[in-house]
Amino acid sequence: MPKKFYVTTPIYYPSGNLHIGHAYTTTLADILKRYKDMQGYETFFLTGSDEHGQKIEEKATEAGLTPIDYLEDKVESFKTLWKALKIDYTKFIRTTDSYHEETVKKIFTLLLDKGFIYKGNYEGLYCISCEEFLNADQIDENNMCKISNTKLELVKEETYFLKTSLFQEFMENEVLASEFLIPAYRRNEMLNSFVKPELKDLSVTRTSFSWGIPINEDPKHVVYVWLDALTNYITALGYLQNDDSNFQKFWADENTEILQLAGKEIIRFHSIYWPIILKSLGLRQPTHLLGHGWILSKDTKMSKSLGNVIDPIEMINKYGADALRFYIGYELPTEKDGNFTDDLFIESFNAHLANNVGNLISRINQMITKYFDGFIENDNIVYDDNLTAKGIETINLYIQNMDQYKISDAIRNILDLGNACNKYIEETMPWNLAKEEKIDELKNVMATLQRNISIMVFLLKPILVENYEDMIEQIGLSGVELTFDKINNWDKIIFKKLGDKKIIFKRVN
Numbered sequence: 001m002p003k004k005f006y007v008t009t010p011i012y013y014p015s016g017n018l019h020i021g022h023a024y025t026t027t028l029a030d031i032l033k034r035y036k037d038m039q040g041y042e043t044f045f046l047t048g049s050d051e052h053g054q055k056i057e058e059k060a061t062e063a064g065l066t067p068i069d070y071l072e073d074k075v076e077s078f079k080t081l082w083k084a085l086k087i088d089y090t091k092f093i094r095t096t097d098s099y100h101e102e103t104v105k106k107i108f109t110l111l112l113d114k115g116f117i118y119k120g121n122y123e124g125l126y127c128i129s130c131e132e133f134l135n136a137d138q139i140d141e142n143n144m145c146k147i148s149n150t151k152l153e154l155v156k157e158e159t160y161f162l163k164t165s166l167f168q169e170f171m172e173n174e175v176l177a178s179e180f181l182i183p184a185y186r187r188n189e190m191l192n193s194f195v196k197p198e199l200k201d202l203s204v205t206r207t208s209f210s211w212g213i214p215i216n217e218d219p220k221h222v223v224y225v226w227l228d229a230l231t232n233y234i235t236a237l238g239y240l241q242n243d244d245s246n247f248q249k250f251w252a253d254e255n256t257e258i259l260q261l262a263g264k265e266i267i268r269f270h271s272i273y274w275p276i277i278l279k280s281l282g283l284r285q286p287t288h289l290l291g292h293g294w295i296l297s298k299d300t301k302m303s304k305s306l307g308n309v310i311d312p313i314e315m316i317n318k319y320g321a322d323a324l325r326f327y328i329g330y331e332l333p334t335e336k337d338g339n340f341t342d343d344l345f346i347e348s349f350n351a352h353l354a355n356n357v358g359n360l361i362s363r364i365n366q367m368i369t370k371y372f373d374g375f376i377e378n379d380n381i382v383y384d385d386n387l388t389a390k391g392i393e394t395i396n397l398y399i400q401n402m403d404q405y406k407i408s409d410a411i412r413n414i415l416d417l418g419n420a421c422n423k424y425i426e427e428t429m430p431w432n433l434a435k436e437e438k439i440d441e442l443k444n445v446m447a448t449l450q451r452n453i454s455i456m457v458f459l460l461k462p463i464l465v466e467n468y469e470d471m472i473e474q475i476g477l478s479g480v481e482l483t484f485d486k487i488n489n490w491d492k493i494i495f496k497k498l499g500d501k502k503i504i505f506k507r508v509n
């Protein structure tokens with residue numbers, strides 16, 4: 001039985017256009033999904049759109065449209081972006097899909113029947129942008145939401161509550177005491193800010209607007225957008241539906257590695273409320289929640305409501321999908337906030353993709369073409385010990401890092417091997433060996449380089465999707481099936497004649 005991997009992104013609000021921040025989370029998920037595919041896992045990658053709630057209702061009204069008409073174009077634009085960015089998702093869920101709506105109603109009924117939901121009244125300050133009732137810590141001195149910087153609404157209404165207060169111990173001693181939430185320092189943040197002060201029951205229905213899923217038991221109540229949204233991770237797999245085979249395979253099975261990604265502003269929902277909902281339903285917990293930092297623009301969070309966003313489509317049109325995927329994977333490690341500016345982007349592209357990876361491929365291609373007419377016979381080759389050891393070490397480090405979802409560190413391992421190859425070229429000076437007609441030595445040097453550039457290209461496969469085939473052709477591996485096993489056991493690889501030289505990542509000036 002193959003190992004299984006289920007990865008999810010948040011489902012994004014179609015209340016505005018997606019920006020680099022959304023592209024960030026989705027690209028990280030895509031890279032990890034592709035990596036797991038390479039490791040032979042059976043994978044399922046879910047993304048989608050979060051379409052109910054007051055914010056969407058207001059946006060549609062502003063545009064003079066019904067919510068569903070308003071949503072059509074927006075959702076199409078999500079899919080257009082994912083296609084341009086080469087995102088290989090398995091399923092795209094819309095919370096207005098009827099199977100989702102029906103299942104959310106069933107989930108509500110189940111929780112009510114189990115005694116985890118009761119009716120009461122709520123009074124509190126609500127942030128429409130975050131779709132969240134805020135506690136005092138989340139409100140600034142001007143009575144605005146600290147995260148979205150928008151005005152709050154005083155809400156006083158009848159509501160159904162989820163008995164989250166029952167789960168204080170479960171949160172403290174199990175969920176947040178385990179390895180579930182990564183990076184580890186975020187566990188204390190959640191404990192100290194939200195769990196230890198007091199876990200209050202969560203209001204899970206609203207009555208003051210109608211754009212949501214009405215509950216069967218009391219249809220003037222629509223399900224709170226976060227209960228509706230969080231459950232997407234299981235409704236998309238067929239939970240409580242006729243065909244629940246994906247649910248059995250990718251969620252219920254304890255052996256499935258489940259990774260959920262979310263930005264730090266919604267870690268609270270994913271590391272507190274979501275585990276409580278799952279526990280109440282009697283379901284297993286995800287293996288990990290990777291809570292990542294924000295992409296900043298001039299030191300503030302890039303966000304639709306602040307209007308300081310960068311359009312990923314523009315970046316892709318200018319520099320290509322791989323350039324953006326690389327910047328996201330390498331320059332924006334998940335543990336902290338990162339910056340995104342045109343200058344940083346170009347500097348990184350030139351330093352790593354143009355000068356390191358691209359240049360190395362083209363140098364090696366050029367020399368093998370010139371000295372060996374594009375093909376090195378695989379007989380009696382003596383590979384350089386140091387560079388060979390470095391190549392094997394790189395594979396191992398890369399796997400260690402990718403297995404911990406440390407994409408940036410894994411890419412650094414590849415770039416280090418690139419630097420070692422460049423240094424090796426300078427030290428061995430193949431052009432001198434050619435001049436001096438030391439053909440055996442030249443052959444050993446070039447074969448060592450071809451081997452190590454092949455390792456680099458193979459390890460870059462989940463990241464540089466658009467240029468992968470071109471890179472493979474340049475190094476003589478077109479049509480050759482590559483696996484981790486093969487790149488570790490070199491003699492299993494049979495090279496072909498190199499393709500003609502092509503500039504792969506052209507420097508941007």
Ligand code: ME8
Pocket residue numbers: 009010011012013014020021022024025050229230261262263264265266293294295296301302303
């Ligand atoms: O919160 N930096 O949707 P949303 C990094 N519908 N990541 C960013 C970012 C930034 N500046 N801006 C956005 C919602 N993101 C809910 C989610 S899930 C059950 C419901 C990414 O459209 C990041 O993943 O506001 C963040 O958590 C998400 O987009 C928020 O997207």
